[in-house]
Amino acid sequence: MSSLTAHHVGITVSDLDSTLSFYRDVLGLAVVTRFEVGGEAFSTAVGVENATGRFAHLDGGDVRIELVEYDPVGDAHSGATLDQPGATHVGLSVDDVDAVVADLPPHVETLSDPQTTESGTRIVFLRDPEGNLVELLEV
Template sequence: MGIRRFDHVGINVDDLDAAVAFFVALGLEASPVQQMEGGYLDDILALEGVRTEMVYLTVPGGVDASGVALPGSSAFELSRYVHPGGAGPDAPGGAAASAPNAHGPRHVCFEVDDLDASLAVVAEHGHAPLGRVIETHGYRLVYVRGPEGLIVELAQRLG
């Protein structure tokens, strides 16, 4: 028994198009939108009448023509719940749950080629850094708040 590899991380959003556009602009590749409903989704999620739209995002070359992550590749899965609707930041605990130091999933980190160019893309999409750019442990790092409050760390390897 053992873990073989990291497969994917799933993030639920209300505006799938805006979230996909943001991450594609940063350099990820997107699969086609997949419409999924009922059956096994109802079973695994313990919900009824589930309908979702989902996109897999990977580093360039990480998905096949059908949008499935290639062996050895990891994916960032963005989903929009059509039914039942998603629980956004106004749901109970939403504001506290969105704090960077709250328990649970807080951020996703992507290594980028050019941090300054990536920050320009972030600004073009109407988002901004949470703090200042720092240099530590051989990287330039910054946290940004992206679509729907998602916290994204951008890391540029130095040298």
């Protein structure tokens, strides 16, 4: 088997533009590229008949964050809490969790105030506009 390296973490969203605005304008991630994909090969690969997708790739440091809006839109997936099997989140390291949280716009929901775990890592979880969980951690 060839050697594997992480390329991206994908998040399916219902509104690419508003979610992209959050990751770019609130969290400060740079947009690497935007593109659209469709056609038979794409539909077959994703297992969705007549699928098209609008994509945005953001610079997440060592890995890209991929936001994708599909047409047709599937059923909503509830990943309300982290302890549910299949739950996902994106982890982003920051220099100062408390400073980042202090600078968040008032409409950004956090699960709690920043906490220091037993391992000494300072963390906070927040939700993007679609309810996806984002962990900010100070290491």
